[in-house]
Amino acid sequence: MRLTCPLCGPRDRREFTYYGAGDYLSRPDPGAPAEAWDNYLHLRDNPAGPTRDLWYHDQGCAAWLLVSRNTITHEITGVELVADRKGGRDEA
Amino acid sequence: MAELIAKTALDGQRPATGAGLVLATLPPGPVWSIAPFPGVDLAPVLAPLGLAFPTPGQSSSAGDLRLIWTGRDQAFLLGGAAPPGLEAFAAVTDQTGAWAGFSLSGEGGEAALARLVTPDLRLAAFPVGHVIRTALNHIPAIILREGRAGFHIRVFRSMARSAWHELAAVLERLAARQAAEQARPVPTAPVG
Numbered sequence: 135m136r137l138t139c140p141l142c143g144p145r146d147r148r149e150f151t152y153y154g155a156g157d158y159l160s161r162p163d164p165g166a167p168a169e170a171w172d173n174y175l176h177l178r179d180n181p182a183g184p185t186r187d188l189w190y191h192d193q194g195c196a197a198w199l200l201v202s203r204n205t206i207t208h209e210i211t212g213v214e215l216v217a218d219r220k221g222g223r224d225e226a
Numbered sequence: 227m228a229e230l231i232a233k234t235a236l237d238g239q240r241p242a243t244g245a246g247l248v249l250a251t252l253p254p255g256p257v258w259s260i261a262p263f264p265g266v267d268l269a270p271v272l273a274p275l276g277l278a279f280p281t282p283g284q285s286s287s288a289g290d291l292r293l294i295w296t297g298r299d300q301a302f303l304l305g306g307a308a309p310p311g312l313e314a315f316a317a318v319t320d321q322t323g324a325w326a327g328f329s330l331s332g333e334g335g336e337a338a339l340a341r342l343v344t345p346d347l348r349l350a351a352f353p354v355g356h357v358i359r360t361a362l363n364h365i366p367a368i369i370l371r372e373g374r375a376g377f378h379i380r381v382f383r384s385m386a387r388s389a390w391h392e393l394a395a396v397l398e399r400l401a402a403r404q405a406a407e408q409a410r411p412v413p414t415a416p417v418g
């Protein structure tokens with residue numbers, strides 16, 4: 135398996151570390167109800183089809199990546215930098 | 227303040243040779259990390275030095291100075307001090323003591339690195355001036371192609387001895403293989 139890092143290009147899976155579901159990017163507001171935090175921390179969908187995961191390019195550029203893949207076909211359909219997403223990096 | 231003695235990692239290490247390749251420690255030299263602040267274009271500061279901030283996988287050189295890409299919005303300046311005033315536009319940190327440097331020179335360096343590194347480092351895929359961050363076996367490394375027959379390798383100083391061991395072992399194995407191939411008897415044609 136290979137992931138194509140937007141910065142480094144196609145790389146062997148062993149260069150990356152899996153973190154978890156892409157849901158971790160949708161952190162509730164600090165004052166959000168307990169259900170929202172329970173959902174954020176513990177409840178995950180288990181889709182048959184497209185899903186998104188967070189990976190870290192630890193043996194490469196050290197960027198966080200959002201990887202889209204299909205759990206039925208195992209196809210990787212996209213890899214994007216978390217930093218390029220809205221709110222993904224600190225603004226000056 | 228006490229006079230401190232600057233010592234490179236593996237100080238006094240003699241070069242390792244094998245299969246026409248030479249592995250050597252790099253002479254001590256400054257390493258500056260330059261990370262532009264978000265949205266800042268460093269061109270006006272770097273252009274007078276003849277340098278450009280490198281795009282991913284690239285480097286920029288001018289005289290002894292070399293600016294190599296090392297990550298998202300980050301490059302290392304080698305060969306000299308960071309230009310004064312740069313810290314107004316970028317996070318500038320001295321990384322000199324944190325990195326060990328090796329040179330691997332001679333024909334076929336890519337074949338030696340291919341035993342430790344998964345990406346294709348052959349000249350066609352990794353031309354002169356290109357730089358890559360990848361794993362040297364399990365050791366995080368920055369590799370720059372300095373020339374057709376020369377690589378510049380950087381690893382965390384704490385992993386210098388392991389990285390040296392990995393690279394020196396590869397040269398030994400390549401040399402052993404060459405010797406075995408030369409010693410193999412030439413097959414003779416069957417008598418018909």
Ligand SMILES: [Zn+2]
Binds near residue numbers: 139
């Ligand atoms: Zn990367």
